[in-house]
Amino acid sequence: MSQLPEMAHHSRRTMLKGLLATAGGTAVMNWGGLFRSAAAADQVQRQGKRCILIWLNGGCSQFETFDMKVGRPTGGPFREIGTNLPGTKICELMPRIAERMDKLTVIRSMHTSQIDHPGGIYLMHTGYAPAANVRFPEIGAIVARYSGRPESDLPNFIKISSQGDAGSGFLGPRYQPFQLDQDGKLPPFSSSQLSAQAEGLRHELRDFLEAGFAARSAAEPARMHREAYEQARRLQHVRDVFQIDQQWERYREQYGDSKLGRRCLLARCLIEAGVSFVEVGQSGYDTHADNFSGHKALVPCMDQAWAGLLDDLEERGLLRDTLVVWMGEIGRTPNINNRSGRDHYVRCWSTALAGAGIKRGLVYGSTDEDGRDVRDSPVTEADFFATVYSALGINPAIENYSGVRPIPLAPFGHRVVADLLA
Amino acid sequence: MQIGKARQVWQLEFAGEWPTSVAFLGDSRHLAAGNRQGDIRVWQLPEPPVPVEGGKSETAPDTPPAGQLKGHDNGITHLLATPDGRTLISASLDRTVRLWDPRADADGAKQVLAGHRDWVQALGISGDGRRLISGDDSCLTIVWDLATGAELTRWTGYDRVWVTAAALSPDGSRAFTAEYADGRGSFDRPAAQARFWNATDSSLQQDLLKVWLPDIKDQDRGDTYGYAQAWGKLFGRGLVCAAFSPDGSLLAVGQGGETGTGKVHLVDVASGQIARTVSGHQYGVCDLCFSADGKYILSCGRDTMVRICQVSDGQEVLTLGKSRGGQFKDWLHALAVSPDQQWVAAADIAGLVHVWQLES
Numbered sequence: 001m002s003q004l005p006e007m008a009h010h011s012r013r014t015m016l017k018g019l020l021a022t023a024g025g026t027a028v029m030n031w032g033g034l035f036r037s038a039a040a041a042d043q044v045q046r047q048g049k050r051c052i053l054i055w056l057n058g059g060c061s062q063f064e065t066f067d068m069k070v071g072r073p074t075g076g077p078f079r080e081i082g083t084n085l086p087g088t089k090i091c092e093l094m095p096r097i098a099e100r101m102d103k104l105t106v107i108r109s110m111h112t113s114q115i116d117h118p119g120g121i122y123l124m125h126t127g128y129a130p131a132a133n134v135r136f137p138e139i140g141a142i143v144a145r146y147s148g149r150p151e152s153d154l155p156n157f158i159k160i161s162s163q164g165d166a167g168s169g170f171l172g173p174r175y176q177p178f179q180l181d182q183d184g185k186l187p188p189f190s191s192s193q194l195s196a197q198a199e200g201l202r203h204e205l206r207d208f209l210e211a212g213f214a215a216r217s218a219a220e221p222a223r224m225h226r227e228a229y230e231q232a233r234r235l236q237h238v239r240d241v242f243q244i245d246q247q248w249e250r251y252r253e254q255y256g257d258s259k260l261g262r263r264c265l266l267a268r269c270l271i272e273a274g275v276s277f278v279e280v281g282q283s284g285y286d287t288h289a290d291n292f293s294g295h296k297a298l299v300p301c302m303d304q305a306w307a308g309l310l311d312d313l314e315e316r317g318l319l320r321d322t323l324v325v326w327m328g329e330i331g332r333t334p335n336i337n338n339r340s341g342r343d344h345y346v347r348c349w350s351t352a353l354a355g356a357g358i359k360r361g362l363v364y365g366s367t368d369e370d371g372r373d374v375r376d377s378p379v380t381e382a383d384f385f386a387t388v389y390s391a392l393g394i395n396p397a398i399e400n401y402s403g404v405r406p407i408p409l410a411p412f413g414h415r416v417v418a419d420l421l422a
Numbered sequence: 423m424q425i426g427k428a429r430q431v432w433q434l435e436f437a438g439e440w441p442t443s444v445a446f447l448g449d450s451r452h453l454a455a456g457n458r459q460g461d462i463r464v465w466q467l468p469e470p471p472v473p474v475e476g477g478k479s480e481t482a483p484d485t486p487p488a489g490q491l492k493g494h495d496n497g498i499t500h501l502l503a504t505p506d507g508r509t510l511i512s513a514s515l516d517r518t519v520r521l522w523d524p525r526a527d528a529d530g531a532k533q534v535l536a537g538h539r540d541w542v543q544a545l546g547i548s549g550d551g552r553r554l555i556s557g558d559d560s561c562l563t564i565v566w567d568l569a570t571g572a573e574l575t576r577w578t579g580y581d582r583v584w585v586t587a588a589a590l591s592p593d594g595s596r597a598f599t600a601e602y603a604d605g606r607g608s609f610d611r612p613a614a615q616a617r618f619w620n621a622t623d624s625s626l627q628q629d630l631l632k633v634w635l636p637d638i639k640d641q642d643r644g645d646t647y648g649y650a651q652a653w654g655k656l657f658g659r660g661l662v663c664a665a666f667s668p669d670g671s672l673l674a675v676g677q678g679g680e681t682g683t684g685k686v687h688l689v690d691v692a693s694g695q696i697a698r699t700v701s702g703h704q705y706g707v708c709d710l711c712f713s714a715d716g717k718y719i720l721s722c723g724r725d726t727m728v729r730i731c732q733v734s735d736g737q738e739v740l741t742l743g744k745s746r747g748g749q750f751k752d753w754l755h756a757l758a759v760s761p762d763q764q765w766v767a768a769a770d771i772a773g774l775v776h777v778w779q780l781e782s
Binding site for chain 1: 439458496497515541559582584603604679680724750751752753771772
């Protein structure tokens with residue numbers, strides 16, 4: 001059963017407040033601007049919770065990570081190792097995470113609906129399947145909207161070499177992700193070729209012209225355009241946050257000498273600096289061919305980077321308020337194909353959570369002996385996002401409007417999996 | 423080797439997990455194959471049935487294995503036999519190399535060569551059968567004395583780079599190793615290596631990438647993107663098989679992984695230059711060997727074919743098996759040639775061991 005939404009019923013007047021109308025009278029997105037939604041954001045912001053998403057692009061195999069079937073025809077060549085959670089074993093490719101299982105909640109019973117990459121990436125970034133008439137916002141945009149600090153010079157939603165093109169959806173351009181490249185470097189457009197003085201003069205001129213335009217036009221896009229420039233200008237004050245070379249020398253061993261390790265260190269630095277959502281990507285998991293060598297190449301460096309991140313967050317006292325989400329868009333098939341690969345699978349697969357609002361040392365749900373079906377406690381995408389939002393202190397039933405349509409943060413029919421929450 | 427027609431004489435079913443390796447044991451009737459689970463089975467092949475005149479059967483007969491060798495608890499990656507066929511050598515994902523007496527009744531290997539730290543994915547034997555080379559996924563290579571099972575020398579490469587192929591020259595004095603890092607974009611380190619070594623003292627003899635890619639300087643090898651691009655053109659997704667010619671003058675290396683068309687390069691050992699590129703298997707080469715007279719190179723791959731090419735000019739002179747169609751096919755994972763050079767065996771990922779007879 002889904003929770004009764006706190007604001008499940010909006011009056012017609014409230015709904016209309018949330019609409020913008022064009023000159024022709026067509027309803028357009030309100031960029032999430034409902035009054036109650038804003039009030040909810042104020043409440044959530046005070047909690048100060050943040051989120052890091054480790055995104056395993058292509059779909060990491062549950063059989064080669066958290067849900068092994070050693071000795072079964074579906075098992076593959078890797079072996080299990082014990083963890084610091086009594087009775088729980090995981091893949092030998094993750095020895096460091098094995099020693100930190102007491103910090104995690106692992107969900108072995110994910111059961112989702114989109115089996116291919118575009119749909120799966122959209123689904124596991126928004127909670128919703130792609131739809132022609134609604135642009136759903138990504139989790140990063142939602143966290144930025146409700147937990148982010150509007151006054152911050154830093155963007156509230158940053159992606160480091162990751163995927164997902166839903167962006168801020170109907171929440172509007174203010175919550176679009178700020179993209180960094182695979183080395184975590186700022187994009188070229190973020191730095192000016194002009195001197196500080198010339199740049200300041202240019203800003204004043206642009207501001208003057210835009211203020212004049214804004215006085216004649218109340219159109220939302222014009223305001224957003226000004227805000228985007230203002231954000232870019234403010235970013236110049238905090239560029240040092242993105243420079244982690246010196247820190248990298250100190251933390252290289254802890255995070256592992258890999259690009260993913262460096263991205264995770266940068267994520268920690270950004271979170272510490274006040275960014276509310278950082279997504280860190282690792283690509284290459286779509287192993288239709290050579291699944292085992294593929295995972296052998298990818299998982300160990302992910303293991304070290306993830307473990308290093310958890311340790312670092314905890315040592316700095318940040319893990320209590322930072323939720324670390326580990327997932328890709330799909331799982332992989334039990335059957336091993338004739339390319340020594342595993343294909344896409346969403347009937348049962350694994351994700352993991354740690355930190356803010358989440359129980360420590362829990363393995364939730366299970367699958368059958370060959371990993372073909374969920375045996376108990378299925379978690380749908382709606383349940384997953386509802387639970388994640390709840391852990392972050394965001395009511396998953398909060399509604400925004402896309403046109404006249406109310407859209408809850410987590411899809412209708414969701415169930416908050418209370419067993420996962422601390 | 424006499425190349426004329428070829429006839430498939432046996433189609434041996436390997437029940438259970440798919441076969442990954444195959445070797446003849448001293449003669450053409452004695453055959454061993456290993457699989458992805460760690461099982462090794464041995465066949466004593468009877469006289470093949472005479473084909474029916476005008477018969478058009480698509481399948482060859484099966485005959486059950488005579489025995490099974492138990493000991494490995496994870497997949498077999500390679501099987502080799504000493505020239506006299508009295509010792510079978512297996513490499514495995516269980517991190518061991520094992521020596522077996524395939525004719526003995528006793529269970530278990532006669533010797534377990536422990537020393538590897540990770541999956542043993544590369545295995546080679548010198549032409550005189552006195553030395554063995556093995557390489558693993560921790561980038562550790564070990565040269566062994568086969569008579570005693572003692573380590574002669576060892577060397578290591580970069581962390582998280584794998585030894586994907588290893589070979590010894592006929593006299594065992596020179597070693598070749600190929601290394602490769604899948605997921606190379608994750609690291610600031612060289613994506614791959616191909617090197618000749620002194621197999622006695624592990625000193626580096628020649629870095630073949632300096633010959634093949636002379637424009638790439640040492641300091642650029644950490645630039646994984648540029649380096650991998652250059653590497654990719656030459657070697658696809660890594661070299662997964664290697665063999666010296668019987669006279670030691672050539673080295674054959676095969677492009678593996680799922681790549682466009684896996685090629686076989688013939689390398690002049692004296693200069694390190696690629697002398698010729700022969701054959702090609704769609705989606706990658708799996709295994710290769712020279713004929714005993716050095717005139718032919720045989721390879722198998724992900725196109726479900728065995729291809730036999732002339733070393734002298736690279737011309738393909740015979741193919742065994744049939745392409746199974748479709749975008750992706752099964753693999754012929756490994757091949758072996760009988761000591762009398764008249765029989766060829768291939769391990770098929772579909773669960774079979776194919777045996778062909780070459781007829782002059």
